[in-house]
Amino acid sequence: MIRKILKGSAGVTAIGIVIGLVIAGISAGSYHLAGTPQFCASCHSMETVHGAWLQSEHKQFACIECHLPDSNLASQVTYKAAVGMRDLYYETLRSYPDAIKLTDGGRKIVSENCLRCHFSTVEKTNMASGGASCIQCHRKLVHGQGLAKGGIRVE
Amino acid sequence: MARVWRKEEFELNKKPLIIIGLVVFILAIAFIAVRVFVFSPPSIVKLTPIPDGEYDPAVWGKYYPLEYRSYLKNREMAPSPTGFGGSVKVQKSIAEPSILENFKGMAFSKDYSEDRGHPYAVQDLMETKRVSPKSVGSCMTCKTANLIDIYREKGWGYANMPLFDLFPLLKHPITCANCHEPSTMALRVINPAFIEAMAGRGIDVKKASREEMRSYVCGQCHVEYYFQPETSKVIFPWQKGVKPDEMYAYYAGQPFGFAQDWIHPDSQAKMLKAQHPDFETWSGGVHGKAGVSCADCHMPFMRNNGRKYSSHWVTSPLKNIGSSCRTCHDQSEPWLLERVKTTQNNVWHLQKTAGQWVARAHEVIGKAASVPKTNLAELEKARELVRKAQWFWDIVAAENSMGFHNPDQVLNTLGQSIDLAHQAIETASRAAGTNF
Numbered sequence A: 001m002i003r004k005i006l007k008g009s010a011g012v013t014a015i016g017i018v019i020g021l022v023i024a025g026i027s028a029g030s031y032h033l034a035g036t037p038q039f040c041a042s043c044h045s046m047e048t049v050h051g052a053w054l055q056s057e058h059k060q061f062a063c064i065e066c067h068l069p070d071s072n073l074a075s076q077v078t079y080k081a082a083v084g085m086r087d088l089y090y091e092t093l094r095s096y097p098d099a100i101k102l103t104d105g106g107r108k109i110v111s112e113n114c115l116r117c118h119f120s121t122v123e124k125t126n127m128a129s130g131g132a133s134c135i136q137c138h139r140k141l142v143h144g145q146g147l148a149k150g151g152i153r154v155e
Numbered sequence B: 001m002a003r004v005w006r007k008e009e010f011e012l013n014k015k016p017l018i019i020i021g022l023v024v025f026i027l028a029i030a031f032i033a034v035r036v037f038v039f040s041p042p043s044i045v046k047l048t049p050i051p052d053g054e055y056d057p058a059v060w061g062k063y064y065p066l067e068y069r070s071y072l073k074n075r076e077m078a079p080s081p082t083g084f085g086g087s088v089k090v091q092k093s094i095a096e097p098s099i100l101e102n103f104k105g106m107a108f109s110k111d112y113s114e115d116r117g118h119p120y121a122v123q124d125l126m127e128t129k130r131v132s133p134k135s136v137g138s139c140m141t142c143k144t145a146n147l148i149d150i151y152r153e154k155g156w157g158y159a160n161m162p163l164f165d166l167f168p169l170l171k172h173p174i175t176c177a178n179c180h181e182p183s184t185m186a187l188r189v190i191n192p193a194f195i196e197a198m199a200g201r202g203i204d205v206k207k208a209s210r211e212e213m214r215s216y217v218c219g220q221c222h223v224e225y226y227f228q229p230e231t232s233k234v235i236f237p238w239q240k241g242v243k244p245d246e247m248y249a250y251y252a253g254q255p256f257g258f259a260q261d262w263i264h265p266d267s268q269a270k271m272l273k274a275q276h277p278d279f280e281t282w283s284g285g286v287h288g289k290a291g292v293s294c295a296d297c298h299m300p301f302m303r304n305n306g307r308k309y310s311s312h313w314v315t316s317p318l319k320n321i322g323s324s325c326r327t328c329h330d331q332s333e334p335w336l337l338e339r340v341k342t343t344q345n346n347v348w349h350l351q352k353t354a355g356q357w358v359a360r361a362h363e364v365i366g367k368a369a370s371v372p373k374t375n376l377a378e379l380e381k382a383r384e385l386v387r388k389a390q391w392f393w394d395i396v397a398a399e400n401s402m403g404f405h406n407p408d409q410v411l412n413t414l415g416q417s418i419d420l421a422h423q424a425i426e427t428a429s430r431a432a433g434t435n436f
Helices: A002-007 A009-033 A037-041 A044-054 A063-067 A073-093 A104-122 B014-038 B057-061 B065-075 B098-102 B118-127 B147-160 B163-169 B192-200 B210-219 B244-252 B278-284 B294-298 B333-370 B376-397 B407-432
Strands: B301-304 B307-310
Touching (some): A037 A044, A037 A063, A044 A073, A063 A104, A073 B014, B057 B065, B065 B118, B098 B333, B192 B210, B210 B278, B210 B294, B244 B407, B278 B407, B333 B376, B333 B407, B376 B407
Antiparallel strands (some): B301 B307
16 A cells, blocks of 8 residues: 555655655754854854854844845855855864954945944935945944953963 | 676675765764864863962963963064064164164163063073173062062062172063962062052052953053162152153152262263153053053964963064954954054154254253353253153153054154254253354
8 A cells, every 4th residue: 555655656746745844844943043143152263252242232133134145045045054164164173263354245244234224324324325334433333342351261 | 718797896886885975974074063062162271270489481381381382482582573673682772873872871872682572581681781790689670570589588678689699589580470370370460669659549459450450460560660769679650640741750859869860971961761661651542541451462362273362472463463453453464564564664763863863962962061151051951951852762762662552642752852852952052152
C-alpha cells in the first residue's frame, strides 16, 4: 500500500511538499533567530557594541533594523548571508581589528535606515538630497563614546 | 593479451568520498561552533596577587604575559611616525641648536637627549652627563619602582641624600609596581610629590575613579616640577593652576625662596628650566577636556587571539592608529596621521622660531650690559622679559607631544614667547641707548 503511494506521482509530490515545508520552516526559524540581538551578541567581537547599544536611546530596535539594507527579503537574505560569512570567518580566526568599523557599504545602509524614521526631520534640508551620511556626525548615538569605556575587568 | 577491465574499476567509488566530505563538513561546523560559542576568549583577567616589594617585571609577567610582552617593546629604540619625539637617544640640540645657547651655564647644555623607554630609566639616569657627585637623591624619584621602599624607609629624607649613594638601591627601572597595586592589580600612584600636589588642588587621589587613574599614573611623573631649596624635596608648581602663565606666576612668588634654577652667563637673567609638562598640557587640551585619558591613546586596548588587553608599550599612539585613534575617530589612518603631522609641523616651526629669538635676546642683553652708562633698571626689565620668554618656549619644547596634547594653547604660548623675546631685545636696546 505505502509502496504504491510512494510510487505514485501524487505521493512523491506530497512528500516533497512536507520536506520542503520542514526545510522552509527551519530556514525561516534560523533566519529569524539570527536576526535577534542576542544572536549578534553571542560573538565575542560584538560584546562591547552590544553593551553600548543596550544603554542607548535606540535599544528598542534590533541590530538588523539598522544594519540590514532597507529592501526586499531576497536581497536582505543575500546580504546577511554574505556579511554573516565574513563575520564568522573573522570571529573564528579571532583576527578582527581592535576597533571595529563599518565598511563604506555598511555605513550607507545604516544611514538609509536612519531616514526610515527620521526622514521628515531632514526632508527640507540638504541631507535629504542624498550623499550626506547621518552617522558622520551622529556616530556615537547608539554605540556610545568609543569602545574603550568599561575597560578590562580583573576578577 | 590485454587486460580485461571490470566496470567497477572504471567508476570511482563515491561512497567513501561522500562520507569524508560529510565528516570534514561536520568537523568544520563543530570547530567553528566550539571556537565561537563554547570557548570564546575570556573577558576577565585572572588575578594572581604578586608579593609586596616584588619589582621585577619578569615575575609579574609570568602571570600577565600579554601585558608583559607589550611592556618589553618599550625597549625598542625607533623614531616616531611623525618624526618628532621617538625613543632614539639623540641630542635634541642637533635639530634645535638654540638649546645650547638658551641653557648655557647649566647641565642641559651638556646633555639633552631624546628619552628612551621606561626600561632604560635607571640606566639613562646613571649615564647622563647631567648628573654629578653633587646631584641629589630627588633625581631618581621618577626613575624606579624602588622609590616605594626608599620613601617608605626614609620619607622625604632621601631627597637630599647624594644621588650616587642611592644608585645601589635602584635595582629596577619604571616597572609594573609604579602603577599597579600588587595584590589587586588596581591602578595606584607612588610618587609622593604627585599625591601632595593633587591634595594641594583639593584632589584626593585615593578616591580617584579608574578613568582618572588611567591618567594619574602617567601624571605622577610626566609633569613640571622643581626641587625645594634646602630639602631638595620634589614640588609641582600647581598652586595657581597648571597653565604656563599660572605656573610662571607661581614661580614669580619665589616659593620657599626658590628664585631660579640657574643664572644665564650671557644675560645674567635668573632662569627657570621647564620639565616635560605632558600632564598639564594634556589636561587643558581637547582630548583631556573630553575625558580621554593618557592610557586611552598611549596604552590602547588591543587583542590577542580575541582576548582584550591594554597595551603596555607606552609609545606614540600613531604606531597603532587603528587601536588608539580609530576607537573614536572614523577617518582613515593616513588621514589621521596627516592631521597630527600638520599640528606638529606648525608647532615645530614656531617653537624653533621662539628658541632662536630667546637666544638672540640673551645675546643682546649681554651686549647691552657691557655698554657703559647702560640703564640698569631697564636692563633688569629686559632680564625679566627673557626669563619669561624662555619659560614660554621651554614649557613647550620640553613637552613630549610637539604640541599635540593641546595645540591651540601651545601655539598661543609660543606666540607669547616670541613676543616677549622681542620685547626683551627692544628693552635691552633702549637700556643701552643703541639698536642691537
